[in-house]
Amino acid sequence: xSIWEYxxxxxxxxxxxxxxxxxxxxxxACLIGGLIWGFFLTPDADNFGSTVKVIxxxxxxxxxxINIWVMMLVTSLIWLIRxxxxxxxxxxxxxPIGMVMTLIALITGAIWGQPMWGTWWEWDPRLxxxxxxxxxxxxxxxxxxxxxxxxxxxxxTGVLCLVGSVFALLSRYAVLFWNQGLHQGATxxxxxxxxxxxxxxxxxxxxxxxxxxxxxxxxLLRTRTEIRLRRLKALEQRERMA
Amino acid sequence: MIALLLRDLRLAVRAGGGFGLGLAFFLxxxxxxxxxxxxxxxxxxxxxxxxLWLGALLACLxxxxxxxxxxxxxxxxxxLVTAPIPLEGAVSMKAAAHWITTxxxxxxxxxxxxxxxxxxxxxxxxxxxxxxxxxxxxxxLGTFGxxxxxxxxxxxxxxxxxxxxxxxxxxxxxxxxxxxxxAGMEVRVPLLMLAGITAATIAxxxxxxxxxxxxxxxxx
Numbered sequence: 001x002s003i004w005e006y007x008x009x010x011x012x013x014x015x016x017x018x019x020x021x022x023x024x025x026x027x028x029a030c031l032i033g034g035l036i037w038g039f040f041l042t043p044d045a046d047n048f049g050s051t052v053k054v055i056x057x058x059x060x061x062x063x064x065x066i067n068i069w070v071m072m073l074v075t076s077l078i079w080l081i082r083x084x085x086x087x088x089x090x091x092x093x094x095x096p097i098g099m100v101m102t103l104i105a106l107i108t109g110a111i112w113g114q115p116m117w118g119t120w121w122e123w124d125p126r127l128x129x130x131x132x133x134x135x136x137x138x139x140x141x142x143x144x145x146x147x148x149x150x151x152x153x154x155x156x157t158g159v160l161c162l163v164g165s166v167f168a169l170l171s172r173y174a175v176l177f178w179n180q181g182l183h184q185g186a187t188x189x190x191x192x193x194x195x196x197x198x199x200x201x202x203x204x205x206x207x208x209x210x211x212x213x214x215x216x217x218x219x220l221l222r223t224r225t226e227i228r229l230r231r232l233k234a235l236e237q238r239e240r241m242a
Numbered sequence: 243m244i245a246l247l248l249r250d251l252r253l254a255v256r257a258g259g260g261f262g263l264g265l266a267f268f269l270x271x272x273x274x275x276x277x278x279x280x281x282x283x284x285x286x287x288x289x290x291x292x293x294l295w296l297g298a299l300l301a302c303l304x305x306x307x308x309x310x311x312x313x314x315x316x317x318x319x320x321x322l323v324t325a326p327i328p329l330e331g332a333v334s335m336k337a338a339a340h341w342i343t344t345x346x347x348x349x350x351x352x353x354x355x356x357x358x359x360x361x362x363x364x365x366x367x368x369x370x371x372x373x374x375x376x377x378x379x380x381x382x383l384g385t386f387g388x389x390x391x392x393x394x395x396x397x398x399x400x401x402x403x404x405x406x407x408x409x410x411x412x413x414x415x416x417x418x419x420x421x422x423x424x425a426g427m428e429v430r431v432p433l434l435m436l437a438g439i440t441a442a443t444i445a446x447x448x449x450x451x452x453x454x455x456x457x458x459x460x461x462x
Contacts, residue, residue: 135407139400143390146400155457156390160404163386163450167408170439174411177431178418 007084009227016220023217030210038203054112056204060211062105065133068098068215072140073165076158086223088154089230091161092144093222097215099137106130125175132171136164150230243327243335250339253312264301264344265351271297272355283360290359291369291420297355298348298373299380299409305344306384307401309336310392310455319392323459329452337378337385337448345377361424368423372436376416379440382447383408389454411439 006012038056072091079088109127110120121127143160147153275293279285313319322332352373353366361369387405391397419432 132407132410135403139404139407142400142403146391146394146397152393152457152460156454159450159454159457160390163408163447167411171407171410171414174414174435177435178414 004082004084007082007086009086012086013224013227016224020217020220020224023213023220027210027213027217030206030213034203034206034210038200038207042199042203051112051115052200054108055200056207058105058108058112059204060208061101061108062130063208064211064215065098065101065105065130068094068101069133069136069165069168072098072161076161079154080158080162085154085230086227088158089226090219090223091157092154093219093226094215095137095141095144097218097222099134099141101211101215102130102134102137106134123179125172125179128175128179129168129172132175133168136168140164243331246322246327246332247335247339250336251342254339254343262347264305265347267304268297268301268348268351269355271300272358275359287360287362290356290361291365291424292417293359294352294356294361294369295373295376295413295417295420298345298352298377299413301348302344302377302380302384303402303405305340306388306405307391307398309340309385309388311388314392314458319455320459323456329455330448333385333389333448333451333455334382334444337382337444337451340385341378341381345373345381349373349377364426365420365424368420368429371433372416372419372423375433375436375440376412379412379443380409382443382451383412386447386451386454389451389458392455393458412436412443415439 006015035056039053042053044050044052072094075087075091075094078084079091106127109130113122114120140157140160143157144153147156272293275289276286279289310319313322323329325332349370352369353361356366356369384405387401387408390404391401394400415432415436419429419436422429422432
């Protein structure tokens with residue numbers, strides 16, 4: 001038993017069809033529970049008022065936006081090194097989700113920033129690096145779309161993902177140098193004392209779990225679609241040959 | 243490799259168009275900016291360093307799709323891949339040729355265009371230094387973008403979408419270097435960062451470009 005067994009599309013389809021309903025159901029439960037808990041059952045914060053509630057969408061979306069890129073990096077590496085097609089398709093499937101997560105983080109941030117900072121947009125390092133991340137997602141997806149041959153597309157986007165990761169990280173620190181920010185420090189961290197009180201912490205945790213499960217469900221669904229699409233194309237080609 | 247460099251340079255000069263075009267584009271951008279923001283000297287002087295860097299970046303972008311397109315069409319690229327010199331070296335030479343035909347003229351012309359934008363006097367030195375250090379990175383990264391899109395029919399727009407985010411760190415440190423130089427502030431940090439990014443880019447990115455070209459030629 002090794003993880004590479006799932007590189008086999010048949011095995012992947014079989015396992016993912018078992019996992020998918022569970023992931024979807026749990027994601028829905030966590031999201032509905034977490035959001036209702038967060039929106040209606042927590043008190044307003046002292047210095048933020050009710051705007052604090054945006055945190056339940058903003059923080060998980062921002063976390064996912066970054067982590068999805070990391071996941072794409074890993075799957076691209078697996079594709080480039082071990083040539084497992086499922087891996088490349090998973091990277092392709094994850095990209096639009098990551099882009100939407102980035103967009104959600106940016107938009108909810110703007111909605112929060114308007115009453116709090118008095119501006120929809122500020123060229124703050126965190127905001128700026130998210131915008132740059134958004135551009136990287138766009139370029140990555142555009143490259144997938146532009147190339148017809150699926151293996152070529154997988155290779156080239158894989159290389160782009162590697163180079164892009166380095167430059168996204170570099171941009172992150174470059175903008176830090178370029179402008180001092182308004183955005184507060186990390187809300188959640190493992191080593192320092194927690195910045196937010198438990199009242200907000202638990203529903204937030206639930207929302208984060210919900211977003212992760214939601215992403216897992218979506219990626220499985222989209223990867224399955226891509227695999228089926230690939231099979232369909234193979235069948236059509238065989239039909240034409242016959 | 244020197245022969246390859248000379249060949250590319252000769253092609254760029256004799257085939258016409260490529261050599262002066264980037265420079266002309268740069269001039270047009272610099273001319274259009276005062277129409278957009280108004281002719282007051284104070285405003286122009288403040289934004290001059292950023293505009294000059296942006297103009298140089300866009301002019302560089304304009305000529306990227308020519309790096310490999312012609313060689314791809316007439317089969318020269320296939321010969322380069324099978325040639326005894328490593329493809330990474332050939333790609334580096336391509337980038338060098340692109341820099342000499344596009345980047346270097348921009349560096350030399352930038353102080354002249356700086357006059358048009360009322361660039362403050364102490365900034366001239368730093369403008370030339372920052373462009374001299376930064377434009378090679380733009381050419382090398384552009385070569386990577388061109389290598390990714392070489393097999394595509396209409397790769398031009400996609401090329402800009404792929405390459406521009408990669409230009410962000412170079413642009414930030416380059417423009418910051420000029421801004422700090424103009425204000426008479428400490429310039430060591432952006433100077434070192436810019437030089438570091440360019441050096442690392444020249445050293446590492448050709449490997450990615452060569453990999454992309456191999457992939458693109460595999461299917462054809």
